[in-house]
Amino acid sequence: MSEPLAALVETKPTKQGLNWLAVLWIGGLHVGMLLAPFTFTWSGLVVCAILYVLTGLGITLGYHRLLTHRSFQTPRIVEYLFAVLGVLANQGGPLKWVAAHRKHHAYADEDGDPHSPRQGFWWSHMLWWMHYDPVLDDPLEAHKNVKDLCRDPVYPFLDRWQLLPVLMLAGLLFGVGTLWGGVSLGLSWLVWGMFVRTPLVLHSTWFVNSAAHKWGYRNFNTRDTSTNLWWVALLSFGEGWHNNHHAYQRSARHGLLWWEVDVTYLLIRAFSVIWLAKDIHVAPKPDFGPNLESRRLTVIYPQRKASFVRIASMPIPGRSPGFLKENNHGYLRNVGRR
Ligand SMILES: [Zn+2]
Numbered sequence: 001m002s003e004p005l006a007a008l009v010e011t012k013p014t015k016q017g018l019n020w021l022a023v024l025w026i027g028g029l030h031v032g033m034l035l036a037p038f039t040f041t042w043s044g045l046v047v048c049a050i051l052y053v054l055t056g057l058g059i060t061l062g063y064h065r066l067l068t069h070r071s072f073q074t075p076r077i078v079e080y081l082f083a084v085l086g087v088l089a090n091q092g093g094p095l096k097w098v099a100a101h102r103k104h105h106a107y108a109d110e111d112g113d114p115h116s117p118r119q120g121f122w123w124s125h126m127l128w129w130m131h132y133d134p135v136l137d138d139p140l141e142a143h144k145n146v147k148d149l150c151r152d153p154v155y156p157f158l159d160r161w162q163l164l165p166v167l168m169l170a171g172l173l174f175g176v177g178t179l180w181g182g183v184s185l186g187l188s189w190l191v192w193g194m195f196v197r198t199p200l201v202l203h204s205t206w207f208v209n210s211a212a213h214k215w216g217y218r219n220f221n222t223r224d225t226s227t228n229l230w231w232v233a234l235l236s237f238g239e240g241w242h243n244n245h246h247a248y249q250r251s252a253r254h255g256l257l258w259w260e261v262d263v264t265y266l267l268i269r270a271f272s273v274i275w276l277a278k279d280i281h282v283a284p285k286p287d288f289g290p291n292l293e294s295r296r297l298t299v300i301y302p303q304r305k306a307s308f309v310r311i312a313s314m315p316i317p318g319r320s321p322g323f324l325k326e327n328n329h330g331y332l333r334n335v336g337r338r
């Protein structure tokens with residue numbers, strides 16, 4: 001380790017205890033929701049719905065399927081756009097979000113999983129991010145799991161300045177609303193676009209970590225407690241098919257059976273039609289064989305090893321061929337071990 005880096009690490013010990021900044025920020029957004037009945041307008045509701053979809057997809061398509069798992073390829077500009085939409089969801093910058101989620105897969109439900117459901121429903125839902133994590137918030141360890149993202153200066157920048165786009169959006173909502181219909185409309189757009197929409201998106205994501213590790217059915221015998229839960233899938237644009245996802249983490253398609261509607265995957269397929277998505281990884285359908293009737297309880301693992309069907313395979317210029325392999329290190333360790 002170089003001298004300056006050693007000095008930096010020594011003077012910056014790992015933070016411990018409650019992350020008060022996160023608690024006050026997210027808590028404040030929830031308190032602001034109380035203003036919703038007093039500021040309701042139909043256009044405010046439309047603003048809320050549009051931003052719910054856009055920032056929700058920023059998490060599911062951007063942070064999760066693209067940045068964490070590289071389940072498909074898209075031009076850089078589209079990647080950055082969805083990363084910014086992810087930042088606007090108020091779930092932290094891309095580096096920490098991706099690092100936490102990769103750790104969740106690497107240690108699913110065990111020690112080392114930042115939001116292990118074995119520590120209780122509320123821990124996995126929302127208590128976990130209120131506390132500093134010994135690894136994710138360690139100055140030396142923090143970026144080890146996201147070296148691929150750190151090579152691109154855009155992601156460290158977005159991570160560092162994550163509040164900037166959020167505050168700009170809040171100002172834009174209030175400003176444009178006020179110009180359109182006076183201060184009361186500006187306030188309505190601000191409250192419904194920020195203080196109502198953000199907690200709704202937050203809880204839809206958090207339910208993936210809590211409810212989709214507790215209720216629902218399992219298609220695959222993964223060694224974690226992940227489940228497929230329809231209402232979480234509807235709220236989170238397909239992320240609720242979480243057992244399928246734990247079995248085939250690199251798959252861009254999470255809903256594998258006909259009723260497992262997966263809006264994020266449908267959008268990725270739509271992108272592929274207009275050349276905005278390539279090299280899409282898709283998991284095979286579950287094969288229940290003679291045990292179909294016991295699907296709710298059991299769990300037939302159809303293959304011992306994860307494999308993927310490539311439905312498109314056109315390289316994107318500028319990406320090294322070894323990138324995805326290196327990036328996927330360790331993420332499949334919980335498949336097929338039982
Ligand atoms: Zn999980």
Ligand SMILES: [Zn+2]
Nearest residue numbers: 068101105249
């Ligand atoms: Zn994942």
